[in-house]
Amino acid sequence: MNPSASLQPVLIDGQWRKSAASGSFQAINPRTRTPLDAVYPISTWTDCERALDAAARAFDTLRNLPVERIARFLEAYADRIEQRAAAIVELANLETALPVTPRLQEIELPRTTGQLRQAAAAAREGSWRLATIDTRANIRSYLAPIGPVAVFGPNNFPLAFGSVSGGDFAAAIAAGNPVIGKANSSHPGTTRLLAEEAQRAAEENDMPPGMVQLLYRLPHEEGERLVIDPRLAATGYTGSRQAGLRLKRAADVAGKPIFLEMSSINPVVLLPGALEERSAEIAAEFTTSCLMGTGQFCTNPGLVILLAGEAGERWIREVVDRFSQAPAGTLLSASVQESLLSAIKIIESAGGQRLTEPAGAPDDRVCCANTLLRISAGQFLAQPAALQTEAFGNASLLVVAANVEQLVRVMESLAGNLTGTIYSATGGQDDPAYDRLEPVLRRRVGRLINDKMPTGVAVSPAMNHGGPYPATGNSLFTAVGIPASLPRFSTLQCFDNVRPQRLPRWLRDKNPTGRTWRYVDRGWTQADVSR
């Protein structure tokens, strides 16, 4: 390997500087399987060292900056993303094959800037810090910034979950922490454009150097070394279960918090009354949800469970028709294609019967035929682990149960998922089955949905984009939703008998903003503390 002068620089300590690289890589256009021009460094530990030192210094400085500055930085960054939107979505499209419209330009980019602005508002307002004041005992506590955060972004949302632009980034910054972003290797250029705008917005708003840093790629061992470094406080990760569990093992041994969103097959139950009532409508909704974005969503409906019988068979025929007629989208990368084909093979080996054309579509682009597989609940229950293999992409497994009790047993065999959906008749005839199923499904999923597909993940304060292990590392937290995603990057700090002028402003008698909600003497209030 020859670290060449033409390698793209990394962003460390407020400067775009030459990487201490051990190798290089290029993004591949998934539509043509050809590399794009820019060459990116694979960083060595030297880059990590520098970034960690800068992040530690940035955190020391941040402590004395008004949160208003952080809020303005986030807003300025959102503005800058909008100003450079055309270039960002063009490059994201080249690197990921996600459509410019509507996906990147009209959905993901506005979602990204909306998240940054919501995060700014949360940073400014601070109610999410759960400031708690016991005036009698003079004990006060709140959720304080935790320290430098590493963010590992996924392949499927180059902007809205990007390592220096997405939900984890926005949450970590708004909570008062510097971020070291590790770009996803499938879209380094998009991440670079975003980091350029972040750095400019940071400079304009006098953020400390090292507030936002960017490395493009790290060997696995260096990633593990990064998450356990004493200078790093916490990690946010979105991606494959395998890589996530490697980081988790390292972080757990070191006692470091790590928040992982790893994998989910998002079971959807179709009760018979719903199919009798609106079969075609549900088939259309399912097809859209499963094939949108070529199925590359964390909440893609990868497992559908329905009862045997004519209504079910009719529905299956309808979705097979729709899947066969729909064009197969381009996948994000060759490795996504490889994982998808491998997952389909595992499901077929476990007895899944293919209902659509062979998956390995011969094509110049990176893709896979739209794929539906079918299996009986009895067979599913014989190999529940293999049949829960996540087929990330435009594929889904239909499980046909003989009766509601067998359907419940399938639910009982499920691992943790982000979402679980039940469609039922509006008239009430499915209610006994719903009541039987719901408790079993409820405890296995983060978000329980009625009568709509799981792929829409609203940025709502009430959203839970989380769920029981192994969908995530901890079912108490959500990766989407502001302010609910911010406490992950916080630590509980208590001040006992601390003199008034030494308290952080969130805990002083005077309400810090005049409108921050605080839990004072066992009630929520926006008032000052009167003593």
Next chain:
Amino acid sequence: MNPSASLQPVLIDGQWRKSAASGSFQAINPRTRTPLDAVYPISTWTDCERALDAAARAFDTLRNLPVERIARFLEAYADRIEQRAAAIVELANLETALPVTPRLQEIELPRTTGQLRQAAAAAREGSWRLATIDTRANIRSYLAPIGPVAVFGPNNFPLAFGSVSGGDFAAAIAAGNPVIGKANSSHPGTTRLLAEEAQRAAEENDMPPGMVQLLYRLPHEEGERLVIDPRLAATGYTGSRQAGLRLKRAADVAGKPIFLEMSSINPVVLLPGALEERSAEIAAEFTTSCLMGTGQFCTNPGLVILLAGEAGERWIREVVDRFSQAPAGTLLSASVQESLLSAIKIIESAGGQRLTEPAGAPDDRVCCANTLLRISAGQFLAQPAALQTEAFGNASLLVVAANVEQLVRVMESLAGNLTGTIYSATGGQDDPAYDRLEPVLRRRVGRLINDKMPTGVAVSPAMNHGGPYPATGNSLFTAVGIPASLPRFSTLQCFDNVRPQRLPRWLRDKNPTGRTWRYVDRGWTQADVSR
């Protein structure tokens, strides 16, 4: 081993029943080193199996019970503890040597019943569930019960942290979960009396069998098997770092939440102005704090850092006098004594100079001379890990720094602790040193204290009895304080487009109690949702 008919029964599935034991043990009176009469079983996995099955059934039933019943159960249990107080404190005193008065009868028992009643109020009122409602998107979320919880209690608070009576127990039950208690082996009889009252209160209030279960002792491997069992949802543990980390490793690999409170030396910084101002007063406070309960508190001040100079030397002489004059209390058990003597030896080997009589007091009782050790900051910095060995008991290490900068370096070398304390002059002359120290200490401790010793842990909503690893497993959570300790035993559940009658009562339009605080459309309110 001969599992004898005279073994005490375990509490499983609502019945006191014969244990499937692999061995037996007796509590030892630490004042006489003689075993007490009752013989307790060491359970095998068979007992765990039965308890797990019963806990799973109890959790299924709980789901449909009004929380009012749980609240009444906790209150009835508190009443029953008071009715049987004399017997409970008498046996606790025999098993632990903690004084009946004031400690057990006037402090710990009222603290225990107070916690149970506060937990009942929190269960009933429910604001801590952070019910969040987005009316526009019709997405609703709250902290739901997580499932059966195992509680491993510590040796030092037989009542207030007891596995079937203490803070973790109260939090887990109030959050809506059954508890499998693992008694601490040093006070099985006290735990039995408490469990008897818990079971009676549970029966009187129609709790499901298996709501409270009790095992006395488990081999390490079975403990690890318990915390990762699919039927168990989470674990609370208070005790030694070594045993805690074993459980943590097992739980982490299985992706199971575990909340650990493990060890802490609770640094106390005495700034020179404070010593000039009130040396004798601080010496008295320190001596009381360090020797109270024979120093067997999680928040015992085990490390004092002060500046070289006459004021410091005078203070040291004063505490040496006080330590030498105070009677040495009885320790909880022979293993506490062994650990304490071993920790003192480690500190001495690393250069700690003994200021008091030799530690190994020859005595029939389990005890150790009141021990003060001294070391220079320079020596401390040469072996910071060894010199942070927790000497659990009536011992403390005094670190003398040449100047404030060296004091800061000592702070920088500290691992995570529950508390950190700074004494400073009231007149302001220590403020520059305080400002220099505070950021360094702040991020290493859960509770920052001014001008008082750390041993008082008020049961306040604003309390943080937690801190950075390895003091605990996760610095976002507290083990003391209601309602703040309850979310640990919860899971975030979201309901997206779920029909109104299917929502849990905390998330319906009508406020469930008429006074529960909920976060509705970005503001806290006690009102019903109007749409």
